[in-house]
Structures are given as structure tokens and as C-alpha cells.
Amino acid sequence: MLAYERFGSGEPLVLVHGIAHRRQAWYPVAERLAEHREVILFDLPGHGESPALDLAGRTVQEALHQHLVDLFDELDLVRPHIAGNSLGGRIALEAAASGIVSSATGLSPAGFWRDDKDFLLIRAHFIALIAAGRAAAPLAPLLTRSGIGRRLMLASLMTHGERLTPERVLGDLTNMVDSRHTLADIIGGAFPFEDDIAADIPVTVAWGTRDRVLLPYQGRRARQRLPRAEHVWLPGSGHVPMSDDADAVVEILLRGSAGGLLARADDAA
Template sequence: MAHERMGAGEPLVLVHGISHRRQAWYPVAERLAEHREVILFDLPGHGESPALVTNGRPVKEVLQEVLVELFDELDLHRPHIAGNSLGGRISLEAAADGLVSSATGLSPAGFWQGDLDFAYIRAHFAALMTTARVTRPVAPTLARSGLGRKVMLGSLMTHGERVDRDHLLGDLEHMVAARPALKTIMSAAYPFVTDIPAEVPVTIAWGTKDRVLLPYQAERARRQLPGAEHVRLEGSGHVPMSDDVDGVVDVLLRGSSHGLRSVASAVA
């Protein structure tokens, strides 16, 4: 898998969301690297990594195998892990499987309620894909202005204007290229129902302006994982790393600290 390492200290693996890429973490990576060894990687079928190939195997099994192989390749023994959206779900599954020392999910996937809710999620990503393809010819012009970037990223974050123009254009190209992986993962999706051992610290943070995995799902996560630390990211969207750099850095550092994980002003 395509990956980057930076910083020093306790290793923290960061997992991006579906149709995104490892650069999603750039707004917070340097700050985190002051305290952790940060590992960013592209999931299969995303970014610069090879295609997602299941050969009839469960998607969860394939993604877990990819994660284990990455840990082995980088000589990581039960690192901390954090993820956004699909990456958050992967992080929780890794915690349940005993692969990590702690897990943090930013709007993790898997807490929707019933088929109707999931149909909304599927429709949202279908609309994102269609928009990305249709606007490709004019995207370089639209992305020149902060307002244009804010509008283009409005369903994913509240402060899209903070995303660099070239970064945004790269995200759009890779989003379109990730369509096969998105279809495979979506077709195999199911709610998160796995128990996580009590000895593995878990933190769940949710943007109050999330338009993809609506914030009511944070309450479902709270009921399902009562032993976790639950955090509200006020004013943040589904991809909060640009919306609230300070808040996300704080959550990820505290979530990967094995103890003292009260998130003072942000805890709901």
C-alpha cells in the first residue's frame, strides 16, 4: 500500500474514508507528528494503492488482511489507530480483533438505522461521484476561489475554502478513480455489531454538521459503545480535519494516550 511515515513516538496509523486518500490527513499530520510517529496510507482501490480485489472474499476480511500486512511491513506491533468514516469503521474492527492499542473513529461508518438510512448514504456518495465526474472540466476554475471550494466540498465539510486548490483537484481525480472500490465496499456494507474488548481504549468523535453520516448516529454509537469516550466536534462536517484542526488533533492525541482521555471542553 502507498504510505508515508513522519514524526517520532508512539505509532499512530491514520485511515481515510471511502473515495478519499491519505492526503485527507495532511491538515493535522504535522501537528500530530510532533507527538507521534504518524503513518498515512491509501486503502486498496484508493489514492496510489493497487486496486481492491476480493476474489469473492468478504470485504472486511480483505481490508483486515491489508492492515495486518501493513503493520508487518512497517514493523508495527499493536499501534494506535484512528480513522474517518470507513477508516473509522476499520479502526473499530481492528480494536475488536485485538490488532491495536487504541482506536479513534471520526464519524465512523456502521451506525446507521435500517435500509432507508443506508439508502440515503448510498445516494449521497452516488451524487458525489456524479458531481465529481460532471464538474471535472470546470473544476480547476471553480476551485480558484475559496467560495468555489466551499461549495464544491459543502456536503463533506463546513470549511472547504481551507482546502488548497491543488489538493482539492487531486481529491476529485482520485475520487472518480476510486469508484470501483466504492461500489464493492458499499455492496458489502453492514452495521457495526462487534464487541470491543474493554481493555482497548476507544474514542468516538462526531461532527455536529455531518451531512453524510447524520449526527443522530453518534447517539447510536454512544449506546452501542458505552465504555468509549464520546466527543462532539462542534460545527464540523463529515471530514473534520480541515474544519477543526485543533479539535481533531486534541481528540487523536488524547485517544491514543492510554489514559487521561477526557476531552475537556469537547466531551458531550
Template structure:
């Protein structure tokens, strides 16, 4: 992997081919994509970014705008700084919601989403989501003193990551520790984003390919939301991820790579079609 290049957001660019921007979920960091990035980079130029207030990016500074508008502007500025003209985008959770917003705003040529946020039933279900992240951040904060020892073993990693993935024990100890510390550091941004949460209710031009994939064992954005997404986005390709949790990249590498490559296997608008080996 190439070294980090910092512009608007901390990021990495890996591989060659059509550009595919990967956006992580709330409280996570760009390293969430590491299990799949090398495989993707055989076919795409992959751009991994840290969202504001996450990873190594600058803090998320609240202003008077809705949070989705703030994140849209940051994404658009980052595309311009990186000389990306309507790239393909893929995102998980909050990143999936950002990808859908980008598609609705005609900023991208395709959007592939893994459990995108915004399809809960109502305020009660949103309270559940909020409670999950309060529990996650609280547990991560309390666990800091013992985290290195806890995450040294596969059962410890599986227990620590159990709400997010079904096979957290497959993470390397240093990756799990980085995720835990990153979650704690992202608490201010997480609170701001959740406070501004609202359902996704926009239309996306059918000419922009959209894929929505959902893990059957998602404990954060419960799998019933896949059905709501199917109704809200009838022109999208809808995919089930059997046995996968909310962050599925470690749960089934082959399946997630396949979904991301197929979802971005379209010519960029204004470009000629390209081949995938």
C-alpha cells in the same frame, strides 16, 4: 514530510514517538489528514495510508470474502510489513469503521474514530448514504473539465466540498483538485465497499481505549448515528465536534488534533506508559 514509501499500501511515515496509523474515508486519500499531520507528528510517529483502490495504492480486488475481512487482512499485512506491533489507530468514516474492526480483532492498542461508518438505523438510511456517494462521484466526474477553474476560488471549493466539510474553502486549490480526482479514480473500490456495507455489531474489549467523535453538521453519516454509537459502545469516550462536517480535519484543526492525541494517549499493550508534551 518524508517521501512516500510503498509496501503493501502507499503510505507516509512522519514524526517520532508512539506509532499512530491514520486511515481515511471511502473515496478519499491519505492527504485528507494533511491539515493535522504536522501537529500530530510533534508527538507521534504518524503513518498515513491509502486504502486499496484509493490514492496511490493498488486496486481493491474483490474476492469471495466479506469486504471487512478483506480490509482487515490488508491492514494486518501492512502492519507486519511496516513492523508495527499493535499501533494506535485513528480513522474517519470508513477508516473509523476499520479502526473499530481492528480494535475488536485486538490488532491495535487504541482506536480513535471520526464519524465511523456502521451505525445507520436500517436499509432506508443506508440507501441515503449510498445516494450521497452516487451524487458525489457523479458530480465529481461531470466537473472534471471545469474543476481547475472551479476550485481556484474559496467559494468554489466550499461548494464542491459542501457535503463533506463545512469549511471546504480552507483547502488549498491543489488539495481540493487532488481530492476530486481521487474520488473519481476510487469509484470502482467505492462501489465494492458500499455493496458490502453492513452495520457494526461487534464487541470491543474494554481494555482497548476507544474514542468516537462526531461532527454536529455531518451530512453523510447524520449526527443521530452518534447516539447509536454511544449505545453500541458504552465503554468508549464519546465526543461532539461542534460545527464540523463529515471530514472534520479542515473544519477544526485544533479540536481534531486534541481528540486524536487524547485518544492515543495510552500505553501500547505490553508497553510502559509514555508522556505527551
């Protein structure tokens, strides 16, 4: 069973973190979302407190999708709303394409790179990030004491790393290093997002204008690939925008997860 947290009230909203991250990535926005939604946070396999990713002869995409379906079954979730960041955003879009959710919101979702050469740069970024994390581990307790240190350590992921507590940054760093083998499996099995999503499932895609991992041009490609979706820019935000602009992220997730509610209300009428 995947490690998870469940709190709040209202329509269920499942939040999926990115590669080499953990469910705590959503903490800056989770409590405010819980005033309007039942929030479900979980650690992907091979991340945080969840068991290792076991492919068991499946592709990475198949394994991650089955873990999501199993989580829904365990928690008695029937077509919940879903939102995700980076890899989590890709998982959210794939859940929408398979019809198992009522709405999907992706914050810089993976899968919209141009070609293999372009993807090599993304892969190199994560390899460098893991290497830097391992090298910085002995000094991390000292570096995280100051806001400037935290901002510099997280500069490739967000623009305001200083807003995270030292404990959060240290925990994220440990998780990132510990998840490196899962990261290698996921990146090794990556391919562009090309699925079709039914018109009756509302989709929202938001992209930080200062995303240094999945560069903003990918947001423009997502707009072309998903023309029926709502597309939003997050000015000044990086790849992990929940800490950079919590107000905007909360608004986007609530609006995105309201689309399915409105659609069902129309059906009932």
C-alpha cells in the same frame, strides 16, 4: 504494497482515510501529530496511489482487514494506535475488536445507521457525489481558484472546504472519480457495526454536529452501542473534520492514543 508515508517520533499512530478519499485527508493535522507520535498515513486499496482492491473471494471487511494486517507486518508495527474517518473509523473500530491495536479513535465512523432504508440514503449520497464530481471535472480547475468555489464543491463533506488548496481539491476530485468502482464494492458489502471491543482497549468516537453524510443521530447510536468509549461532539464540523477544526481533531487523536499508553504504564507498575 499500499502507498504510505511515515514520519514523526513517539508511539505509532496509524491514520485511515474515508471512502473515496486518500491519505492527504490527514495533512491538516499530520505535522502537529508528528510532534508527539510516529504518524503512518496510507491509501486504502483502490484509492490514491495504492493498488486496486482485490477481494479474491473474501468479503470487503475481510479484505480490508487483511490489508491492514499486512501493512502492520510490512512496517513492523505491533499493536499501534489507530484512528480513522468515516470508513477509516469503521476500520479502526474493527481493528480494536480484533485486538490488533492499542487504542482506536473514530471520527464519524461508518456502521451506525438505523436500517436498510436509512443506508440507502447514505448510498445515494455517495452515488450523487461521484456523479457530481464527474460532471464538474471539466470546470474544476476554474471552480477551485476561489475559496467560495472550493467551499461549495466540498459542502457535503466539510464546512470549510476553502481551507484546502486548489491543488488538494483537484487531487481529491480526481481520486474520488477514479475510486468509484472500489466505492461500489465497499458500499455493496456494507453492514452495521456490531462487534464487541475488549474493555482494555481505549476507544474514542467523535462526531461533527454538521455531518451531512453520516448524520449526527448516528453519533448517538454509537454512544449506545459503545457505552465504554469516550464520545465527543465537534461543534460546527462536517463529515471530514480535519480541515474544519484541526485543533480539536489533534487534541482528540492525541488524547485517544494516550489511553493505551496509560494502560500499559499501569500494567508495568
